[in-house]
Amino acid sequence: MSNKIMTDKQTGEKHCRCFKRCGGCQLDEPYKDQLERKQQKADRMLSKFAPVNRILPMEKPYNYRCKVQNIYGLDRSKRIISGVYQSSGQKIVAVDDCFLEDERAAPIVRSVKKLMKDMRIPPYDIRSGRGILRHTLIRTSRSTGQVMLVLVTAGAMLPAKNNLVKAMRAAHPEITTIVQNICPDGMPLTLGERDIVLFGKGYIEDELCGCRFRISPASFYQVNPLQTEKLYSCAVEAAGISEGVRVIDAYCGTGTIGIICAKNGAEVTGVELNKSACRDAHKNAELNGLENIKFCNDDAGKFMQAMASKGEGCDVLIMDPPRAGASREFIGCAGRLAPQKIVYVSCKIETLERDLKAFRREGYKVTYIQPVDMFPHTMGIETVCLLERNGEKNEAH
Template identity: 75%
Template structure:
């Protein structure tokens, strides 16, 4: 099969032949043109709140995805092929190499296809419900070099699994752990509740901003760790983190930003609704030897509402909500608690703009807006915004209205205006 990625060796720019069919990339122009496009969009949408800094680019905007999910199928010749689901669809596009995915992933996938054929492991068919292997998940740490392979199957049975694991590790000694995940009724590219470690520890570790993080199969972790380090550094600096500062890390996930704040001396409370992510966050705090951070498995808005009712306070709110942004209830709780600073990390500039409008009305202004190109070749723009509390202008007292003025009505469409008459009387026509 011919390579899908072609490289212009004079410029170093890469192009993908699957651009229109796959949908994983949304931009095909040169990287400098992509940055200009994103800078213009960020300025257009956010400059009304404050100065928008220059977007932070990637030095090498390729092979940055440390999380790679691959699906399998058979072609008309009964040959096993691999690829990705079309964006927003369940139709598979055959891809053997991708310019966004970590380079270590593609050779491992090729070996898995050979082993599937040798051991008669059939790809799962979404239409018929037949077959076994749903997809694979490969997670890589660029800092430690550790590699995790997750085999996601429709049933607990994995034929010749010991031989499969032995052959895969022999071909790729860089693999540090292999996990078998069982997902009998899941949607495409999801993980099931049950996992069995076949090789290694069942997790990998990554280093970020001087901290170490454990990544299990279901952990939420930014897919571009190179840019994430820059993003989080901006967030911690904007928050003015120092010893003794009290921080709430809302939507904390596996605790990354909160742990970095705690490492810099802050007293941190993390809140996360996903119980698995919260569990990972506690493990990560222990991994870094921190006793100045605690995590709670709860809805962030409800947790903060309870804080407000108790009269609790803190200095900085760090929030990294999902793409849908923060809820009105959450913003209301945040404003009621009135932290001096709010650091908003956003992966959706559209919902960020919406939420900033609300915060502005509630007495917060943006003092720092930093776009970061986390997802080259896509339309995505990650942003760090620092909001600081300021005094809202006092509401003007309502002006007194005279009797004559009360008699003035707005002119209805297509009807005459009743005019006030001196002494409260109206002359007959």
């Protein structure tokens, strides 16, 4: 079924007839109205801490997602379909195209469906536990042109895999690597721990803020690199990064922000609890030839508490926590470490508001707030905040 994405010839605005059924977008209104809606929300929730800058828009707010996942199934006529998995109803919403996704993804998905039919590769049925292909993951890079296709299967068996790879390469020479990921159990759209590289290096590379990053199937990487450049540039500028500045990059993931800081001369320690992400961070530092950054596989709060107990410190703490925000323990540890500046990169404004109140009690004042529209057509707002130490803790707030 075609989505029938429509484009207004006068304004260039796009509309998708799958809007209400899919759930991938939450906003179906002109882009300028989306930006105003988000600006008002940011002002309402954050202006009590400091003036809120105008949200940084995306020049062309379409086809920005560099990570695309599609689940596969059968319709009532036993035809193979692909689309979005809705956990609430445990069903697939058939989607053939999406104006949020990199334009290279949809043709690859169509080829996968055709080859599944030709080579008799059945989609996996979560209810019966039968079938082979769970979903596909496509990662792309605009800066390097590289494309990764990940075939997520329920077991190691993948019929005619050599012919499948050969056919996909012939149909899509832009694909630079193909990986089979084996996920024997788990929820839809999850990855297993075992990868089998079927073609290429098993990863792609992307360039961001003058640095190069390796992206493997399970790597965390921002889905909108164009806006990520703006986001990270704001974070580095707010931190006042220069030669010799001591930085802790908490929740560092694959090391992106920390590596950009190190590239600008800072002495960086990245802390990440996820072992796989920490391994990727080490590789990314090597890829950029940096010796002024190191990574520790540890809980960030415990790591900072240990530093403070030894009398060690840092000039800047950079934190980019998950949507749940920072824990009370983490904020308390940050207060004991007492860096002069904290740069908070937030992907959920509700938890950011809560955490800024907690940091205020630790003796920090917000001096800079910059929203960035990372996810056009959704309600998401990414925000960079600078907090500066301004005195003693205040338990009264």
